[in-house]
Amino acid sequence: MKNFAIFFIVGLLTSCSQTKLRFDLSTVNSKQDLTTLIDQMVKNKVRIDSSSYAPKIVGKQGIHYNGILVNELTYFNNSFTFLTDSTDFSAKKILELLELRNGFGTYEEEDGFEDKPTFVWNNSISKNILELNLLNGKHLAAMGDKDFAKLTIEFHKQYEIPLANIHKEIKKYDLENLYALKVKSFEYEYQIWIDDIFIGNFNRGGQFIDLNNYILENGEHIIRYRAKYIGNKERSPYFEIEIIEWSKGDKKVIQKALSDEENKDFEFNFSSKIAYNLEGWKNGKDLRKDKQLKEKIIELYTSVGEAILQKDKQTINDLFYDMRKETLQVNYNNDFTISTEYWEYWLEIFENTYKYNVSQVFEIEYNAGGRLIYTQPKDKSDMLVITGKKFSETFNHLIYQPRGSNKLKFIRQ
Amino acid sequence: MRILILIFIVFFLANCSSKTSNSSEEGLDTFISELDGKSLEDIETELNKNTKQLEHFIKMFDKEGLFSNEIKKIAKDEEEYEPVFKFDTTPIDELISQFQDISFQQTFENHNSQIEFSLNNKDGFDNKPKQVGEGFYESYDINKIFYSNGTIKTDGLNDFQVGFSFSREMGEALPIDSILINYKLEHIISYDSITVSLDNPKMNYKNGIITLEKMDRNYAYITKSDTIAAFIEIKGINKEGKILSGIGSSSGEQSPENQKKIIEGLISSLKLIQKKLANNDFKSTEELQEYLRKKLNNVDYFKDTDGLYHKEIYSKGEIHAVRMYFENEKETKKVQFIAKNNTVFGDYTQMPITDREEVAFINKQGKIQFTVKGDGFSSLNSRYYESEKYFHHLNIEKKRMDTLLVYEIYAASNGLVGIKKEKESDNYSLFNLDNKKISANKYYKLFDNGGILFGYTDNYICMIDKSGKESVLKDIRHVYNSSEGMISVERNNGKFGFLDGRGEIAIPFIYESVNDFLLGYTAVKPVEGTYKIIDTKGKIIVDTNSKNLSISENSGKRVYRFSNNEIYNSYGKPIFKD
Numbered sequence: 001m002k003n004f005a006i007f008f009i010v011g012l013l014t015s016c017s018q019t020k021l022r023f024d025l026s027t028v029n030s031k032q033d034l035t036t037l038i039d040q041m042v043k044n045k046v047r048i049d050s051s052s053y054a055p056k057i058v059g060k061q062g063i064h065y066n067g068i069l070v071n072e073l074t075y076f077n078n079s080f081t082f083l084t085d086s087t088d089f090s091a092k093k094i095l096e097l098l099e100l101r102n103g104f105g106t107y108e109e110e111d112g113f114e115d116k117p118t119f120v121w122n123n124s125i126s127k128n129i130l131e132l133n134l135l136n137g138k139h140l141a142a143m144g145d146k147d148f149a150k151l152t153i154e155f156h157k158q159y160e161i162p163l164a165n166i167h168k169e170i171k172k173y174d175l176e177n178l179y180a181l182k183v184k185s186f187e188y189e190y191q192i193w194i195d196d197i198f199i200g201n202f203n204r205g206g207q208f209i210d211l212n213n214y215i216l217e218n219g220e221h222i223i224r225y226r227a228k229y230i231g232n233k234e235r236s237p238y239f240e241i242e243i244i245e246w247s248k249g250d251k252k253v254i255q256k257a258l259s260d261e262e263n264k265d266f267e268f269n270f271s272s273k274i275a276y277n278l279e280g281w282k283n284g285k286d287l288r289k290d291k292q293l294k295e296k297i298i299e300l301y302t303s304v305g306e307a308i309l310q311k312d313k314q315t316i317n318d319l320f321y322d323m324r325k326e327t328l329q330v331n332y333n334n335d336f337t338i339s340t341e342y343w344e345y346w347l348e349i350f351e352n353t354y355k356y357n358v359s360q361v362f363e364i365e366y367n368a369g370g371r372l373i374y375t376q377p378k379d380k381s382d383m384l385v386i387t388g389k390k391f392s393e394t395f396n397h398l399i400y401q402p403r404g405s406n407k408l409k410f411i412r413q
Numbered sequence: 414m415r416i417l418i419l420i421f422i423v424f425f426l427a428n429c430s431s432k433t434s435n436s437s438e439e440g441l442d443t444f445i446s447e448l449d450g451k452s453l454e455d456i457e458t459e460l461n462k463n464t465k466q467l468e469h470f471i472k473m474f475d476k477e478g479l480f481s482n483e484i485k486k487i488a489k490d491e492e493e494y495e496p497v498f499k500f501d502t503t504p505i506d507e508l509i510s511q512f513q514d515i516s517f518q519q520t521f522e523n524h525n526s527q528i529e530f531s532l533n534n535k536d537g538f539d540n541k542p543k544q545v546g547e548g549f550y551e552s553y554d555i556n557k558i559f560y561s562n563g564t565i566k567t568d569g570l571n572d573f574q575v576g577f578s579f580s581r582e583m584g585e586a587l588p589i590d591s592i593l594i595n596y597k598l599e600h601i602i603s604y605d606s607i608t609v610s611l612d613n614p615k616m617n618y619k620n621g622i623i624t625l626e627k628m629d630r631n632y633a634y635i636t637k638s639d640t641i642a643a644f645i646e647i648k649g650i651n652k653e654g655k656i657l658s659g660i661g662s663s664s665g666e667q668s669p670e671n672q673k674k675i676i677e678g679l680i681s682s683l684k685l686i687q688k689k690l691a692n693n694d695f696k697s698t699e700e701l702q703e704y705l706r707k708k709l710n711n712v713d714y715f716k717d718t719d720g721l722y723h724k725e726i727y728s729k730g731e732i733h734a735v736r737m738y739f740e741n742e743k744e745t746k747k748v749q750f751i752a753k754n755n756t757v758f759g760d761y762t763q764m765p766i767t768d769r770e771e772v773a774f775i776n777k778q779g780k781i782q783f784t785v786k787g788d789g790f791s792s793l794n795s796r797y798y799e800s801e802k803y804f805h806h807l808n809i810e811k812k813r814m815d816t817l818l819v820y821e822i823y824a825a826s827n828g829l830v831g832i833k834k835e836k837e838s839d840n841y842s843l844f845n846l847d848n849k850k851i852s853a854n855k856y857y858k859l860f861d862n863g864g865i866l867f868g869y870t871d872n873y874i875c876m877i878d879k880s881g882k883e884s885v886l887k888d889i890r891h892v893y894n895s896s897e898g899m900i901s902v903e904r905n906n907g908k909f910g911f912l913d914g915r916g917e918i919a920i921p922f923i924y925e926s927v928n929d930f931l932l933g934y935t936a937v938k939p940v941e942g943t944y945k946i947i948d949t950k951g952k953i954i955v956d957t958n959s960k961n962l963s964i965s966e967n968s969g970k971r972v973y974r975f976s977n978n979e980i981y982n983s984y985g986k987p988i989f990k991d
Contacts, residue, residue: 050462050465050466051465051466352802354802354803354818355818357835381836381838385835385836387818387819387820387834387835387836388802388820389799389802389803389804389820389821390820390821391820392820392835392836392837393836394836
């Protein structure tokens with residue numbers, strides 16, 4: 001309410017202009033709004049210069065941004081840029097308006113010799129870039145009455161498909177702990193498990209492994225490793241493993257194990273404090289006795305390949321939504337750009353792929369009591385390879401079968 | 414059409430040769446004939462856009478209707494001068510003798526040949542003839558075309574043009590061996606000089622009159638009768654008689670005052686045409702063209718009615734007189750030269766047929782063998798092609814273009830191709846021109862160097878001949894550049910040497926650093942030694958005691974600079990020795 005009142009008063013004060021304010025750019029929140037406003041301008045015989053690469057409207061023709069007069073407007077298909085009038089502290093006013101609307105923007109370092117502080121606000125609807133031109137103001141705090149602003153608003157493409165909007169479903173918590181495994185190793189070959197899930201085979205050097213991917217909820221976890229020394233004894237064997245917890249940016253080691261032996265099998269516990277509680281493979285079917293498992297795995301990857309060739313967006317959404325959502329949740333990541341870029345990469349895959357191949361010969365690894373499986377192809381590098389002209393992508397994910405379903409699903413990358 | 418209207422206006426207003434009103438009619442005919450084949454809808458859309466642009470253009474005229482630079486007083490100490498005009502004949506010999514080595518590339522499209530000429534210049538990189546300056550007029554005429562099938566064309570050649578910047582149409586789609594060209598160079602050998610001033614504003618010259626109409630500070634406005642030929646040069650002169658540098662000028666068949674009126678009149682006519690198009694008054698493009706011919710031909714602004722040519726100049730100083738130079742006598746020099754075709758034709762050469770969205774493949778005799786659907790393919794070699802989204806193989810047996818759904822194709826100069834089947838991290842398999850596999854997928858890298866194909870496997874580097882046979886390079890861990898037939902190579906022990914084109918050791922592996930050969934020489938540094946310049950046999954031409962070297966190259970020449978201040982040229986000759 002307070003913000004609204006300030007907004008209203010600021011808007012009222014800035015509308016003290018002799019030019020009649022007819023077209024308000026602050027009401028434009030989408031490409032469609034922009035088109036509608038331009039149509040109104042055309043109907044009202046605003047003079048538009050169409051001679052160069054983008055239409056331009058110059059001069060006091062009643063265009064404003066919430067009461068701040070606009071001197072020049074240029075617009076494109078998906079964005080517009082305007083310069084405010086260089087009178088009446090317009091630069092300061094527009095900065096205050098935008099901060100009221102969007103909060104504090106990201107300040108960008110000035111580049112070059114000109115004094116043009118720049119602020120950026122980027123949300124899922126648009127990117128707003130405000131460049132302040134100091135003519136008689138000395139610095140930001142002392143912006144003069146002649147200083148003017150250039151505001152560029154670019155509208156992001158909006159996608160309706162849920163896979164592009166997962167960020168909206170990600171919950172944020174006060175406690176957002178992240179756990180990682182840090183390994184220091186000289187000349188060891190080693191394997192690591194967490195909660196009976198095989199993480200991988202590693203050779204010689206150290207590793208840094210994110211553990212949240214394998215943690216579904218708060219509780220006790222078991223780390224098991226098997227290390228074999230493969231060096232030539234020029235240096236002493238050394239193997240160190242640490243569990244690190246990040247909490248609000250602070251890092252601490254909560255568990256550590258050392259070894260100087262040639263072969264070591266070891267396991268230890270640690271407690272996680274996690275706010276989320278995910279379904280994951282918790283109640284998945286034990287697949288160790290599923291005689292159709294190999295065919296079902298091939299069917300799953302084939303359905304991905306077919307959906308890509310058919311540009312079947314809905315099927316891709318259905319196949320990857322749960323995996324993607326849980327993967328973002330375990331990292332508490334609700335950044336809209338991650339979701340948008342992920343979907344746009346799928347669009348690129350649809351556009352560029354002309355064939356796919358699924359591995360037919362593979363070994364199956366059973367994890368978490370048979371509820372979570374991974375496949376190691378023997379006839380190919382990955383379970384699914386998609387190919388286009390100088391374009392390729394591979395897929396090989398952790399899979400489970402949800403309770404009550406007869407179909408497999410991807411659950412982790 | 415947009416470009417056409419603006420070119421037409423510019424041509425009309427800025428015409429700087431004294432032509433009669435017939436040339437304006439020719440300009441109008443050209444403009445109207447450009448509408449051939451265009452739909453009324455397309456013409457209407459372009460006309461609407463162009464009329465807006467003309468309306469914008471007209472705003473650039475000042476209040477007095479003048480499209481002008483600024484008339485201003487220029488202080489004495491800001492005046493800038495030029496040397497007195499003198500016609501330079503020194504380039505003549507060079508211009509006449511530059512056609513020693515001319516070649517061309519030939520492609521085919523829509524049953525025609527497209528030819529682009531090139532001047533093969535050994536020293537430089539520019540493949541075009543020297544530009545001619547003021548007072549020179551050159552022309553190229555095709556004399557004969559010699560076709561590969563033995564026929565010679567001598568008639569119907571007048572329409573063909575010689576182009577060095579882009580390809581031009583030159584008759585039927587038949588492979589050409591060579592073309593005989595006549596080059597004519599006309600140049601001035603003497604000229605007249607005419608000066609007008611406020612004291613002497615009118616001068617008679619060759620049955621016409623030159624008049625100084627107006628002079629003001631750095632501005633002068635001259636008219637000359639259309640019967641007088643164009644001047645080669647026109648300059649303002651200051652009080653002391655010095656030639657002033659020019660800032661700008663404009664010229665045309667119409668007076669400056671009339672130019673804005675002309676555009677306004679043209680806009681009115683165009684708006685009338687817009688209205689008629691919007692009302693669907695024309696049944697066809699031809700009907701529109703006929704209307705334009707009648708309508709625009711009768712209006713004054715397409716006609717030069719005053720018989721005068723108008724010229725305005727702006728100088729970098731106060732003008733007291735204007736001097737013009739006119740051609741008096743000319744001389745013509747001619748030379749004939751042969752341009753050779755350096756296109757390599759395969760057994761099948763593609764010829765796009767754009768209106769059918771097909772590509773025809775023709776043989777060396779120019780006969781179409783078969784056609785396939787498509788807009789045209791970029792050639793990787795004589796049988797493998799790519800389009801925007803796919804790779805293709807020309808299947809001669811089945812007379813079709815097969816699409817290859819593979820990740821990548823690498824076309825080697827020996828005719829083989831390496832194909833990665835699925836993804837970037839795959840190895841290449843080798844295939845021949847018939848798309849038959851001749852090796853397993855084992856090369857993680859293929860590259861051409863000096864006409865030799867090298868393959869890298871996990872265990873060795875080899876040379877691969879056109880049948881796919883390998884010659885393993887023992888102990889070699891990397892192949893670098895090829896220069897003048899010498900391939901620089903690094904052994905597993907880190908030492909460098911050179912191989913020849915057969916893969917034999919040409920210069921032993923005794924160096925820790927080598928450079929490419931240029932003009933038969935290079936600089937090398939033996940292990941724990943100092944730099945030397947050697948020839949292609951490895952013979953030391955220059956021995957230095959320097960452990961550092963910098964090389965600079967320009968226009969195909971090299972300078973070797975050693976840390977002890979010894980400097981040598983490309984041939985190992987000292988430039989400066991301390």
